[in-house]
Amino acid sequence: MADPLAGLYQELILEHAKLRAGEGEIEPFDAERHLKNPTCGDEVTVRVRLAGDGDEARVDALGWVGQGCSISQASASVLAEQAPGLTVAAVRERIEAMRELLRSRGAVEPDEALLGDAVAFAGVAKFPMRVKCAMLAWVALEEALAELDG
Amino acid sequence: MTTATETALTEERVQQLRADFPILAEQPGGVPLVYLDSGATSQQPRQVLEAEWAFRTQHNAAVHRGAHTLAALATDDYELARERIARFVGARPTEISWTMNATDALNSVALSLAEANRAHADGAGAVDPTLRIRPGDEILVTEAEHHANLLPWQRLATETGATLRWVEVDDEGVWTTDALLALITERTRVVAIAHVSNVTGQIADVPAVVAAAHEAGALVVLDACQSVPHRPVDFRALGVDAAAFSSHKMLGPGGIGVLYLTEALGEALPPARVGGSMITTVTMTEHEFLPAPQKFEAGTQPVASIVGLAAAVDYLEAVGMPAIEAHEVALGERLAAGAAAIDGVRLVGPRLGAERAGLASVIVDGVHAHDAGQLLDAHGIAARVGHHCAQPLHRRLGTAATTRASAYLYTTEDEVDRFLDVLSGVRAYFGVA
Numbered sequence: 001m002a003d004p005l006a007g008l009y010q011e012l013i014l015e016h017a018k019l020r021a022g023e024g025e026i027e028p029f030d031a032e033r034h035l036k037n038p039t040c041g042d043e044v045t046v047r048v049r050l051a052g053d054g055d056e057a058r059v060d061a062l063g064w065v066g067q068g069c070s071i072s073q074a075s076a077s078v079l080a081e082q083a084p085g086l087t088v089a090a091v092r093e094r095i096e097a098m099r100e101l102l103r104s105r106g107a108v109e110p111d112e113a114l115l116g117d118a119v120a121f122a123g124v125a126k127f128p129m130r131v132k133c134a135m136l137a138w139v140a141l142e143e144a145l146a147e148l149d150g
Numbered sequence: 151m152t153t154a155t156e157t158a159l160t161e162e163r164v165q166q167l168r169a170d171f172p173i174l175a176e177q178p179g180g181v182p183l184v185y186l187d188s189g190a191t192s193q194q195p196r197q198v199l200e201a202e203w204a205f206r207t208q209h210n211a212a213v214h215r216g217a218h219t220l221a222a223l224a225t226d227d228y229e230l231a232r233e234r235i236a237r238f239v240g241a242r243p244t245e246i247s248w249t250m251n252a253t254d255a256l257n258s259v260a261l262s263l264a265e266a267n268r269a270h271a272d273g274a275g276a277v278d279p280t281l282r283i284r285p286g287d288e289i290l291v292t293e294a295e296h297h298a299n300l301l302p303w304q305r306l307a308t309e310t311g312a313t314l315r316w317v318e319v320d321d322e323g324v325w326t327t328d329a330l331l332a333l334i335t336e337r338t339r340v341v342a343i344a345h346v347s348n349v350t351g352q353i354a355d356v357p358a359v360v361a362a363a364h365e366a367g368a369l370v371v372l373d374a375c376q377s378v379p380h381r382p383v384d385f386r387a388l389g390v391d392a393a394a395f396s397s398h399k400m401l402g403p404g405g406i407g408v409l410y411l412t413e414a415l416g417e418a419l420p421p422a423r424v425g426g427s428m429i430t431t432v433t434m435t436e437h438e439f440l441p442a443p444q445k446f447e448a449g450t451q452p453v454a455s456i457v458g459l460a461a462a463v464d465y466l467e468a469v470g471m472p473a474i475e476a477h478e479v480a481l482g483e484r485l486a487a488g489a490a491a492i493d494g495v496r497l498v499g500p501r502l503g504a505e506r507a508g509l510a511s512v513i514v515d516g517v518h519a520h521d522a523g524q525l526l527d528a529h530g531i532a533a534r535v536g537h538h539c540a541q542p543l544h545r546r547l548g549t550a551a552t553t554r555a556s557a558y559l560y561t562t563e564d565e566v567d568r569f570l571d572v573l574s575g576v577r578a579y580f581g582v583a
Binding site for chain 2: 004005006008009014039040041042043067068069070071127130133
């Protein structure tokens, strides 16, 4: 039969859920954020280390530990592959694009040039109950970076 | 509807009943609905919706005030509902008060106990000795409790200086009566337990707990959310001092819960909330309360919902609680046996053959419950995934979340089998089998 979940679980998502790229606690780190999704118990702690200052600041390394559904774990894995090397501004742009895509209920065309492998999560947009799962690590990174601003 | 029988409902009878529930014919995901989440909230039959509609369109008025005819009709409906619900659980009408939901009812008991002890500490009057909780006293719960029957006691312990104790569960999430009884001492002031666990389906031996608790001078508070809707329950026969259950889990509307307090406890406990509709005399500095149950019902109650709950009770009684229980126990056994037979699926709760209510929770090896639930949903199966408001229990089980199927009088064997069929394919779908 056809996939009853209409592409929610892309192969790439299931692969990343097992791959768990970037899993682990990096040392040293500049900021750390722990987030939970209380409805399902998903948890992630993201640590980020920056290099450079001001507009030149880049993500030097990102590590995460967590547990949860395949969507939340895969999205942390994809994030950990993508973030290192990007400027802080570019990371924020990508997080915002991801949020817009996932909250669109399918109305926004995924920007593959900007999001890369993360477009695999486009199917999540049709499952509003799962958007928080897919955004968990990304929001944790966003909030960790915001702490550094303060 | 026919009269109650002692045997389980026939397939034909269940199909008749299903026709009373409009939502069961819906296809929310474009596929026929298999509703296996009645443990979270049940569906409402036409009879309940019509009773609410009739009240709203024919008798709606403020109760227990005003002198007009409509107010009298509304008050009659309201108090008749109390009588019907009291009879349903083996209580007197004066022992039944309305709350927002069962969580509110359990909070109300804990807050009232805190208030009684606070007033005592303030010298505002000696507390009834049955309510006294001193530093070093103990409040006893189980590790399997729903948060609604845990957090109020955590806070009461903090406020009174008492120690919260709990009986631990085993690897399957089950606690034993013997272990719980061993924790009851002369320091125990309150024992708060669920009659039926919302996660494991374990059924507590309430009379044994009550006997030991009362021997020690402790109150027994029963979370009856998963028992009253599903099996005959008689609070007086059980001997508990307080109990809570919720309308939306027993075919009734949301927004209304029920608190049972024995006459003695209802008289002794101060109300958690004060205000309108619960006083005899008020001056600018003082007040005198009405007796229970009005004492515990400050403010306007959701009367139409209460009338709906009474209609739900009528519906359940007409079907027959023993027959509903037999039907659900059979479905619970089918669920448990079927789930336990699937490779890579771990059944939690009582072992096969042991007593269990009409529900089963499982852990699918290598697949998070949220993912399992998503695949079930794609097949129209509404099961509950998550921690079911019982995080300590899940922590003990070594998982953040389980997948639960829970049955009710309208659940069919075929629905259970469809759940088991999809469940058996979960690991293959996610590539872990």
